[in-house]
Amino acid sequence: MTTFAQKTIYQVYPKSFFDTNGDGIGDIPGITAKLDYLQKLGIEMIWINPFYPSPQNDNGYDIADYTAVDPLFGTMDDVSTLIREGKKRNIGIMIDLVLNHTSTEHPWFQKALAGDPFYRDFYFFREGKRDGTPPTNWESKFGGNAWEKLPDSTEYYLHLYDVTQADLNWANPNVRDALYDVVNFWIDKGVEGFRLDVLNVISKPKFLEDDFEGDGRRFYTDGPKIHTYLKELHERTFGEKSIITVGEMSSTDIANCVRYSNPEEKELSMVFHFHHLKVDYPNGEKWRLGEMNLATLKSIFHTWQVAMSEENGWDALFWNNHDQPRALGRFVSDAPEHNYHAATLLAATTHFMRGTPFVYMGEEIGMMNPKFPVINDYVDIETLNHFGILQQQGFSESEVMAIIKERSRDNSRTPMQWDDTENAGFTTGKPWLKVAENANEINVQQALQTKTSIFYFYQKLIALRKDYPVIQNGDYTPALTDEDSIIAYTRSLEDSKLLSIHNFASEKQILTLPSGFSNAKILLSNYQREELNSTIELSPYETLTLLQ
Structure with a gap:
């Protein structure tokens, strides 16, 4: 059995992957139907975003029942079939669990609203201030205050995310017991992995107070x-x-x-962090446009990789996911x-690093951001809120749309592009979100027929790690x-040494190889390169990995 150091994990956003029943929404049988494709790629684990019953206010991250399957996606039998066929x-199945909050439609929250004292303490209910304003000035990650007032009451409940996502009180042992039961339920079903959403915000301070220095996150992060x-x-669970x-x-x-990720601590296998995905945020603000700062990106990669290597932590390596616009x-x-x-450069930059690579669906064929031009094309709640x-902050509608086209989470949620038929082969119905216009040129069918495609480069990367x-x-x-335009690093283990070089410029770069690498083996390049000299010319967006 391969370890998580050898594996590459593939992320499936089920709503957008493959629809088998024509309702325009991807489903669990759709994932099962594409297992052979993922096996061909070399994938040994699939992370699936939430498929539980949900009002879908935040695309399934507002869970109303942790131990059931939303009919939107299929049945529990479908999940069992997927696990068995995987x-x-x-191919193991990793599921997504949200342990920080539930949907306000979850029975626990509904019982709390009805006055059940046992479930009242599952959440954070607090009286407002004397003037009727919220208990604290904390801000929601989705915009606005993090407290919602109950109807006909002076009380509020805490929601660090959407107003329909009420935060759970982890200080209550009954909450923890209930959540551990959920994890064990899925382990018993045969699940082999868990991706745990916003996990490092589950612990709140005993006393909740105003943050006069920020938005409240320093108290709970x-x-x-x-x-x-x-x-x-x-x-109590995966142990x-x-x-x-x-x-x-x-x-x-x-x-x-x-x-979190050092095995001696007995907490988690690995972590997702997002510092490298904020290098194009002007002054740290997501909803502003800015250029990517390569020097900062390089510094973040090097700092985290060195620290995790020296201290025996473990990184999840990724550029893309369902919460980010695509990196390409x-x-x-x-x-x-x-x-x-450009696509293969990005892939190689992280796949040769220390950690476990994650591939987000469509990344392996070069899917791009669709940059829909009008707000009616978008469905993401964060996007609609920021519109x-x-x-209100003074931007014109055209300025707002320019920002949304670059920043919206819907950029990465468009349906998977399988072929050049209607709706890119994703569905026979009306897709829940528009298909990108370039699906006729960029799709799985085309990638599999072209031996020099992005797909086959990913296949090589995944095989090399094994x-x-x-x-x-x-x-x-x-x-x-x-080298200003280059991200490069070595990996060393006993007598083996690898040098991985990545040119992030759209122009050629000339550089001198470190000592000992001019006669090295070319392990992988995204150009046809037959030989090496001590001084080499890198082509635009060239990636080159050498093995001594």
């Missing part, structure tokens, strides 16, 4: 009892089982992430003439740090 192909809770979660766990960590730091066109050019080289918020221990477990050292 095992036949050596990597909160006071977070490591205690995660150790208990580990002990010594062969379960892979990855925690999504919001606004976190290296020291905490090392603790964001960090590199999405011009058609650069599509192959109003940004105009074959080379130095990629799996080698130490990480920054290299060629004076």
Whole structure:
């Protein structure tokens, strides 16, 4: 059995992957139908975004029942079939759990609203201030205040995310017991992994107070009892089982992430953090347009990789997910003439790092941001909220749309492009979200027929990780740090040494190879390169990995 150092994990946003019943929404049988495709790619684990019963105010992250399947996606039998068919192909299933909050339609919250004292303490209900304003000035991650007033009451409940996502009170042992039961339910079903949403915000301080220095996040990010809770979660659920766990960590730091993912701490297998995806945020503001700062990106990669390597933490390696616009066109050019080289450059940059690579559906064929021109094309709640918020801040509608086209989460949620038929082969019905206009040129069918496609480059990357221990477990050292347009590093394990070089410029770059690499083996390049000299010319968006 491969370890998580050898695996590459593929993320499926089920709503947009493949629809088998013509209702315009991807489903669980649709994932099962495409297992052979994922096996061909070399995938050994699939992370599936939430498929539980939900009002779908936040695309399933507002869970109304943790131990059932939303009819939108299929049945529990469909999930069992997926798990069984996955095992036949050596593909494990990782599910997405949201343990910080439930939907306000969850029975726990409904019982709390009805006055049941047992369930009242499952959430954060607080009296407003004397003037009737919310208990604190904390802000929701989705905009506005983080407290919602109950109808005909002076009380509020806490929601760090959408108003329909009420935060759970982890200080209450009954809450923790209930959530551990959920995790064990899915382990018993045969699930082999868990991606745990916004996990590092579950621990709130005992006393909730105004934040006069920010939006409240400093009080609950990597909160006071977070490591205690995660150790208990580990002990009571996945423990010594062969379960892979990855925690999504919001606004976190290296020291905490090392603790979360160091196996000696017995908390999690690995962590998602997002510092590298904020290098195009002007002054840290997502909803503003800015250019990617490569020097900052390089510094973040090197700092995190070195620290995690030295302290035995473990990173989840990724550029794309359902909460981010696609990296192609964001960090590199999405011009058609650069599509192959830019996409494969991004892939190789992270796949040769220390950690477990995650591939987001469509990334392996070069899917791009659709940049829909009008607000009616968007359905994401965060996007729709900021359409109003940004105009209130003084931006014109055209300025707001320019921002949304670059920043909306819907950019990555468009249906998977399978072929050049109607709706890109995703559905025979009306898709829940528009298909990107370039689906006729960029699709799976086309990629599989072209031996030099992005797909086959990803296939090579995934196979190399399985074959080379130095990629799996080698130490990480920054290299060629004076080259402004280059991200490069070495990986070292015993007698093996690898040098991975990535040219983020759309122009050629000339550089001198470090000592000992001019006669090295070319492990992988996205150009036809037959030989090496001590001085080499890198083509635009060239990636080159050498093995001594």
